[in-house]
Amino acid sequence: MSAPLRRSFADRADLVAYVREQFPEAAARDATVSPIRGGQRAARERLARLNPVRYAATRNALDGAVTGLSPYLRHGVIGLAEVRDAALAAVRRAADAGKLINELGWRDYWQRVYRQIGRGIWRDREPLKTGWPASAYAAALPDDVAQGTTGLACIDAFSQQLRDTGYLHNHARLWLAAYLVHWRRVRWQAGARWFLEHLLDGDPASNNLSWQWVASSFSSKPYWFDRDNLERLSGGRFCRGCPRAGDCPFAGDRAVLYRRLFPQLPPEAPR
Amino acid sequence: MTPTVVWVHGDCLAPDGPALRAFPAAPAVFVWDDALLRRRLSLKRIVFIYECLLELPVTIVRGSVAAEVAAFAAAHGARRVATSDSVSPGFAAICRRLAATLTVEVLAPPPFIPPDVPLDLRRFSRYWQQAGPLALQPTPPDDA
Incomplete structure (x- = not known):
């Protein structure tokens, strides 16, 4: 088995310095680090601020009340069911969480299609309808x-x-x-x-x-x-x-x- | 009970993920996949995932995933590896390789839509006609 990587860091800067050193190929391409933090604590802080009604009303605008939960959902730090349950708990009528839950549905849908077609996601599912070959x-x-x-x-x-x-x-x-x-x-x-x-x-x-x-x-x-x-x-x-x-x-x-x-x-x- | 290790992967980095929850005392491992890193994973993504890992009780290594998980199991005298489900074909391929020498147990996270409901996946609209009403129901307490 390979030698384990470090788990203990003084702070984020310490972690980032270590990651740059351990993954030099990635650091050489682009050493930028996101201000968005990983981890379930960060995800749950966002979840606690969930406002399905404002989300539905403003989500299309760039400064709308979007959840910012997608990085955490993608990596299974929190699950779709947990977010759905939090959305339902944050509203009086289930329908008020409908738009947000519908958007969660898109992720569930893409995941199901992926399970069905696997690496086929890299090929055109159907011919383009743009008129261009x-x-x-x-x-x-x-x-x-x-x-x-x-x-x-x-x-x-x-x-x-x-x-x-x-x-x-x-x-x-x-x-x-x-x-x-x-x-x-x-x-x-x-x-x-x-x-x-x-x-x-x-x-x-x-x-x-x-x-x-x-x-x-x-x-x-x-x-x-x-x-x-x-x-x-x-x-x-x-x-x-x-x-x-x-x-x-x-x-x-x-x-x-x-x-x-x-x-x-x-x-x-x-x- | 069969000696077991948990394999944690990038599609399920929850401290309360199904495999970690089912085997809370088992040694757990995460492998930075050399093949994936070669396919241009940005440092931003690596740091984000690393921060998720620091909240989990896992040993972090780098290499070829199936080989490292098998070596980790051998080092702990385990004959079974438990992990959380993923739809990715890469995950299925690793599970097949592990199954050559270990018992592989794949555990599903709480479902968004009750399992075994047949769904039409040709377009989202068709899927949502069937799934939408089910998705608006809270998770039953037994599944949470």
Whole structure:
């Protein structure tokens, strides 16, 4: 048996220094450490603050009352049943916890699909519905996205936050994924690998199958967005002062945008 | 009782996880998987997982998972390894390798949806039509 690793540390800095020394390959790539702490104590502190009603009302906004529980759920530090029970205990009527429990359901669903298809999560579940052949998509993650130097304030901030903290709000993930797949026409697998490296909650099932949902290989149509959508849910924080506000690739009439992204598809049904 | 060790893995890092709860006195081990580390796991993730491990009564080693767990069991004279369930194909492969020399007991965490309910997995909407009403029920006391 290999020699055991240390278990006793003076403080977090001591632990981080030891991990950098023990895992030099990872430290050489990127020595950043997230401010988010591991462990069940940290998870239970978040659980104690659970507010399912505010969650349901505000979860789509970047500063909404999201739970931040995903890294702990992913690593089984706490379970879906425990979070569900805490949500039910925090409301008067079970229906008030419905939205939060529905989102827990997504994790349960992806896990079940993973058990069924295993490594198949890395392959397109179905053909893409974008009108583009699979060969139209680049295999590699573009450097400017990986480094956060596209000049698009939102995209660069999401890239930076992913690398600095290992966490992104659900909508930041969706926008970043849609930008990569539909605007830059990059294969979803390249983005999925990048997310899995950095996200503290990086789970092959939730991650890859959500990328496939955005790409349209596991949904009936591609997920895309426009500037109004992003500006509203981010409180305008990126668009103010964005160097590319004048040539924002997300701005403009939705029908025109849709035609530019998916020229082979029939016009989208009006919403 | 069969001498037992607990194998803790990255899909179940709860101090009250099913395997640790079923065998509270058994020696437990976690293995940093060399194969996984080669596939670009960021330092952020390593530190997060390490912090989770420090709350668990486990010996932490690094290497090839099945070989290290088997060696840990041998060092403790154990013939059985208990662990918590995971859906990952890598987990299933390690369990198959362990089963060549040890009895492997896989314990399930409290279920989100009662087990053995057949569910249509073609799309989330179909799944949720069946699972949603069940998911809104609290965990029965026996399963908690």
